[in-house]
Amino acid sequence: MGEDKQKNSDLIDAGRTGADKTGAVDAEKIKHIAHLARIGIADEDADRYALQMNSVLDYMKILEEVDTTAVEMTLQVNGLNNVTRPDEVRTEEKSADLLGVSPLPKISGQIAVRAVIKED
Amino acid sequence: MNKFLTLREAARGIDEKKIKPSELTEELLAETGRLNSDLNAYITVSAEEARRAALAADARQASDSLLSPLDGVPGALKDIVNTKGVRSTSASRILADFVPPYDATVARRLLDAGLVLVGKTNTDEFACGGSTEHSAFGVTRNPWDRERVAGGSSGGSAAAVAAGTCFYAVGTDTGGSIRLPASFCGVSGLKVSYGRVSRSGVTAMASSLDTIGPFARTVEDLALVLEVMAGQDWKDATTPPREVPRYSMSLPDRPEKVMRGLRIGVPKEYFVEGLSPEVEKMVRAAMAEYEENGAVLKEISLPYTKYAVAIYYIIMPAELSANLARYDGIRYGLKPEGEISDIIDQYYKTRDQGFGPEVKRRILTGTYVLSAGYFDAYYRKALKVRTLIKQDFEKAFEDVDVIMTPVSPNPAFKIGEKMNDPLSMYLEDAFTIPASMAGIPALSIPCGFSAEGLPVGLQIIAPQYAEEKLLQVGHAYQTLTDWHRRFPKL
Numbered sequence: 001m002g003e004d005k006q007k008n009s010d011l012i013d014a015g016r017t018g019a020d021k022t023g024a025v026d027a028e029k030i031k032h033i034a035h036l037a038r039i040g041i042a043d044e045d046a047d048r049y050a051l052q053m054n055s056v057l058d059y060m061k062i063l064e065e066v067d068t069t070a071v072e073m074t075l076q077v078n079g080l081n082n083v084t085r086p087d088e089v090r091t092e093e094k095s096a097d098l099l100g101v102s103p104l105p106k107i108s109g110q111i112a113v114r115a116v117i118k119e120d
Numbered sequence: 121m122n123k124f125l126t127l128r129e130a131a132r133g134i135d136e137k138k139i140k141p142s143e144l145t146e147e148l149l150a151e152t153g154r155l156n157s158d159l160n161a162y163i164t165v166s167a168e169e170a171r172r173a174a175l176a177a178d179a180r181q182a183s184d185s186l187l188s189p190l191d192g193v194p195g196a197l198k199d200i201v202n203t204k205g206v207r208s209t210s211a212s213r214i215l216a217d218f219v220p221p222y223d224a225t226v227a228r229r230l231l232d233a234g235l236v237l238v239g240k241t242n243t244d245e246f247a248c249g250g251s252t253e254h255s256a257f258g259v260t261r262n263p264w265d266r267e268r269v270a271g272g273s274s275g276g277s278a279a280a281v282a283a284g285t286c287f288y289a290v291g292t293d294t295g296g297s298i299r300l301p302a303s304f305c306g307v308s309g310l311k312v313s314y315g316r317v318s319r320s321g322v323t324a325m326a327s328s329l330d331t332i333g334p335f336a337r338t339v340e341d342l343a344l345v346l347e348v349m350a351g352q353d354w355k356d357a358t359t360p361p362r363e364v365p366r367y368s369m370s371l372p373d374r375p376e377k378v379m380r381g382l383r384i385g386v387p388k389e390y391f392v393e394g395l396s397p398e399v400e401k402m403v404r405a406a407m408a409e410y411e412e413n414g415a416v417l418k419e420i421s422l423p424y425t426k427y428a429v430a431i432y433y434i435i436m437p438a439e440l441s442a443n444l445a446r447y448d449g450i451r452y453g454l455k456p457e458g459e460i461s462d463i464i465d466q467y468y469k470t471r472d473q474g475f476g477p478e479v480k481r482r483i484l485t486g487t488y489v490l491s492a493g494y495f496d497a498y499y500r501k502a503l504k505v506r507t508l509i510k511q512d513f514e515k516a517f518e519d520v521d522v523i524m525t526p527v528s529p530n531p532a533f534k535i536g537e538k539m540n541d542p543l544s545m546y547l548e549d550a551f552t553i554p555a556s557m558a559g560i561p562a563l564s565i566p567c568g569f570s571a572e573g574l575p576v577g578l579q580i581i582a583p584q585y586a587e588e589k590l591l592q593v594g595h596a597y598q599t600l601t602d603w604h605r606r607f608p609k610l
Contacts, residue, residue, distance in 0.1 A: 030484065037441060037487040038448070039480055040468030053485055055543050060430045060498065066505055073503035074510055076328055076358070077559030078315040078584075083357040097221035103455045113450055114463045 024057050025050050123151055123284035124607050127341035130287050131189040134181060141177035141192025145170050145236050148194045152238055152285040155610055158266065161279040162239040163199045163257045164207050170194065173236045180234070189344050189368075191234025196280045196289040199240040200247055200323040201332070203227050206237070210323045211255040212245045214453045214474030224321025225353045226290060226332050233348045238286045242276030245476045246444065247292055247325045249273050250300055250548045251538065254478040259535055262304060263608040264574055268532040271301030274335070278305035281335045283610055288336040288345050292322060294329045295432050296527075296552025299564035302335055303527035303577025306566045308594070308604060309335045310342045311552075313585045314559035315360055317346075318353035326439035329556050338604055339565060339594035343367035346587065365588045375596035380414030382593065385520035389425035390551055396530045399576050402568030403526045406578045409600055410524075418520055422512040424505065428553040431502035431509070433546055434489050435557075438499055440479075441486030447474060481542060510558040513581070522593050523581040525551055527564045531574035555581050563594045566603035575603075 025033075027046040030053070034041040041049070095109065105112045122130065122144055133139030149167050156162050177192030186192070202208045202220035204227075209215045223231065231237070244254040252260040252275030260275040262268040263283040270279040274291030278301035281289050291298040293311035302309025310333040317332040324330060334345035344367075351364040372378045384407060391400060411417050447453055449470030456469035475483070489498035516523060528548055538545040555562040560583060567578035578597075582590035598604050 025488070033484050033487050033491070036491065037483050038445075038464065038467035038471055039475065039483065040465075040472035041480070042472075045477075049481060049484060052481060052542055053488070056433055056485060056546075059543055060434065063427060063430050063501055063505060066424070066427060066501075066508070068501060068504035068508070071504040071507050073500060074506040074557075075503060077510065078313070078358060078360055080315070080358060080360055085354055085357075093222050101218065101221060101452050102450060103453060104450060111450055114460065114466055116463050118462070 025053050122147055124337075125287070126337050127193055127287040127344055128189070128338070130193050131344070134177075134192045135186065135189075137181060141181060141236060142171070142174040144192070145174035145194050148238060148285055151283070155283050155285060159261045159263060159279055159283055160258050161241055161260050161270075161276045161283060161285065162196070163209055163211060163242050163255075163276070165239040166206050166237050169206060170236050170238055173231075173234075177234055177236065186234065188233040188348060190230065190348060192236060193234070193288070194236045194238045194286045195230065196238045196241050196277060196286040197227055198243050198274050198277050198289070198291050200243060200292060201227050201290055202321045202323065203237070203240065206240065208240060209257070210246050211243045211257055212474065212476070212479070213256045214447050214470070216256065216454070218452055220321075222321060225318040225355055226349050227321065229348055230290070238280070241274070241280050241289055244273035244275075245479050246323060246440070247273040247294060247297055248440070248478050248482055250296065250545055251533070252276060252301070253535065253539055254476055256476055261535070262532050263610060264306060265532065265572070267534055268574070269304065269535055271304035271532060273297040275301045277335050278302055278307055278309065281305070281307045281337065282608060284607065288334055288341055290332060290349070291335055292325070292330060292332050293556065294325050294331070295436060295556045296549040298333050298335065299527050299552045299562060299577070299579060300549065302564040303575065304532040306575030306603070306606065306608075307335050307337060308339050308342055308566070309333065309564045310346065310587070310591075311555065311562045312346070312350065312587060313561045315358045316561070316585065316587065317349050318351075318356040318359050320353055320355035324443040326436040327443065328439060329436060339563070339591055339598055340368060340371055343371060343591045343595070346591075362585060367588055367591050370588055370592060371595045372592055375599045376413050378592045378596040379410050382410065382415040382522070383520040384410055384415050384417050385420040385516050385523040386417055387420050387422045387425065387516070387523060387525060389422050390525040394529050395526060398570050399526050399530065402576045403524070403578055406567040406597065407524050409597065413600070420516050420520060420523070422516060422554065424508045424512050425554055427505050428509055428557055429546055429550050431505045432549070432553045432557065433485065434498045434502035435506065437482040437486030438490050439486070441483045441490065444475075444479070444483055447471065449474070478542070506557050509554055513554070513558045513560060513583075517583045521582075522590065525579045525581070527551060527577035527579045531570045531572070531576055551579060560584050561587050561590050563590050565594050565597060567601075568603060569606070
């Protein structure tokens with residue numbers, strides 16, 4: 001039990017003493033990921049996010065000690081497969097109500113967005 | 121004073137016409153008005169809707185046509201549960217003015233049973249956090265100690281019940297977000313089996329883990345609420361066609377009926393060095409109470425426990441980053457400040473201004489672990505370890521009926537204490553995440569108070585869909601103890 005106690009206190013205490021500064025992401029990488037997620041991020045915030053993400057990624061290294069070669073993935077837990085229902089139209093919400101939630105202008109039942117394709 | 125009655129007692133009073141729903145509602149709205157500016161348990165108080173519902177319940181009471189035991193009883197919903205016509209913010213700036221055009225299934229079912237909605241409770245933004253400090257609407261204070269957090273993410277729901285502003289409240293639990301605040305606020309809270317309660321209309325966080333469940337003062341009250349909330353819903357394909365037992369009808373009148381011969385697993389991985397000795401003492405005393413009444417304690421091992429937090433912070437952000445992609449400022453949400461150059465810039469600015477730091481952190485982590493080159497190392501690996509954690513529980517339940525553990529290593533921490541150290545905050549969920557990974561139900565009930573007067577919770581975990589058994593086991597303890605009958609001085 002003594003050894004288990006030690007191992008598990010690592011679980012509770014890991015990361016409290018600071019991150020591994022040689023971790024996987026830097027500010028530039030953060031900016032790239034932020035672009036993929038379509039979040040604009042200020043330069044000074046990118047540094048902070050990099051530091052915090054590295055501390056979390058570093059913690060995840062404990063997974064390397066688990067041998068998962070013969071283990072199946074768990075994607076869902078309730079055992080249901082291919083749930084279907086009859087293809088019937090059921091309209092409870094009105095489209096005007098749904099459109100009304102958008103902050104953008106509406107033009108003939110559609111949301112007006114900025115042009116995606118630009119003229120030269 | 122009715123505010124600290126149990127839901128059952130309030131329901132009986134209404135049924136026997138000793139309590140009028142509208143008077144009860146006024147009493148609780150007055151308490152809410154008195155306390156909310158300090159506690160910040162509610163983002164929105166829906167006084168008008170509550171009064172209207174209470175008057176309708178008055179009429180049904182007068183004509184002996186009450187809809188259910190919940191009819192006319194004030195309750196609250198976490199603000200990620202969407203309510204038609206009542207602002208539902210998910211505690212985010214990006215949805216600060218969002219008034220949903222429809223009700224979540226769980227809201228609809230409770231309203232149809234007679235819910236008097238006091239208001240929408242505070243939470244960490246998009247349920248992302250363990251302290252309710254990550255709310256765009258400010259932190260919820262713990263009714264037992266205003267300097268401390270109420271836990272999270274359903275901290276508003278827990279504090280609302282603890283402070284006597286409602287008789288029950290709905291929360292959500294993805295990695296511990298019902299159990300942790302229940303423990304920190306000294307109320308009872310139930311995380312159900314994945315799929316037991318429909319997620320339709322509840323803002324999605326991590327879709328393979330999200331569950332919706334009740335808070336109340338007693339386990340009996342949880343049973344009364346759950347039997348209304350639970351069951352199959354065509355709008356959520358992950359709800360199985362399983363019958364919903366009348367949970368409140370099968371609770372034992374004498375504790376030994378449940379406790380005698382009950383096999384309780386005590387997993388050694390949860391009683392470790394980081395656990396506060398005070399919390400350990402109270403949890404062990406609670407288990408001794410069961411033992412004295414005929415239960416059998418058995419030390420067990422759940423060897424993959426220590427990997428649960430690591431895989432949670434891979435799987436959850438991965439699913440969250442996909443779910444939150446829908447907040448693009450087009451179909452819902454915020455109109456960003458500043459000049460917008462093109463549609464990409466609009467996404468950038470909407471999401472930068474709309475999301476708070478913790479949500480951004482998680483979206484970034486999720487995007488990262490799903491990106492090419494890292495998918496196998498993080499995401500696929502995590503899903504495999506999830507299998508091992510699930511198997512830990514399946515093996516354990518071959519020999520025991522329930523598992524008992526602490527809910528968290530420590531009682532409620534001070535506001536601000538962990539805000540700059542996300543990992544430290546994440547580790548508060550080390551004891552609640554494993555059951556979430558396995559999709560199995562778990563209860564948090566009060567089992568004592570620390571020397572500083574802070575509540576401590578006992579976690580009871582049961583096999584998949586064994587909510588009936590779980591509630592019986594929890595109720596039996598509350599017939600022998602009165603930790604759940606202590607209330608904060610407010």
